Amino acid sequence: MKAEFLSWWHQLHSETAPGPVRADRASLRRAESVSAVVCLPAYQRIYRRLLDRHEGAPWLPHEQDRIAALIGLAAHLKDQDGSSLPDAMSRRAEGSDRNAVSELRFARLLESPDLDALFVGLRRTLPLIEHRADPARLADDLFGWGDFVRKQWAYAYRWPDKPGA
Template sequence: MAIYFTVGEGLGQALFEWWQGLEKDRASRAVLRRASSLTEISLTPAYQRLCGRLGALNWKDWERDRFALVVGVLAHVKTHDVRPPALAMSQRAPGEDRPPVSELRFLRLLESPDPDSLFSGVRRVLPLMGGVDVIVLANDLIHWGDAVKKKWAYGYDWPEKTVR
């Protein structure tokens, strides 16, 4: 079973509604935001309830681990935006000459060796980004691998360097 979140349909709709509900369920959001690892996230009642709602309890172990990554990261997203993650990290605000997430930090994020370090890295850059497309971010995290890394690398708005 390939897990894919689609806007307005099935798993995607349920995930998006859950994310929106975190605004009112501040206790669950706080518990998830305090979690420092995927194991801690997977032990929270909020994660377990969402797993039950989405049928994730029947997923493979690695899928549930990736889903914990998604849940933990989304608890830190404050604003839904149409921008995909790489663009949200690199798009400069009007009048700014530097991107929200520097090239070096972005490259380090792409080199995350495991889901726990990816969680830590993404969680740290989210406050810098403003808003991000919640469903695109969820899909990218659950399918994290070379294809997503390339997608992010191509989607990042690299600054032009002058060659001398």
């Protein structure tokens, strides 16, 4: 499934993407929630592609929601730079002592009570990291979201030093 997802993502962000693909990208970017993503024809097209190539047990409802969150967020990623999300969020502009994403915003992401809250938080965070991260790692993190991934993110994020510490 991941290979099919990445193929779709590359097509979605291709410089030579045809008009209908660009329209799908635009509609996915406008979706403000996981439910809104699910209701889009653009999402249903990629979901059906993924479903056709899926082997094994049918997806459970929470897995379907994670796929929708992934597709909705992936539409916002413009560049695949190999960075995990916490690496990208703690990236600093040259000469700056501030992370792209503040400690408070990052901590709120870690505390997301459910997938919808995480989706909204990440959707708002992606512009701060210039829409650059690794879509494959995004997929892994969304599908594995829970205490383990939260801890991995906390370890990967470069927390700024406090003055006087």
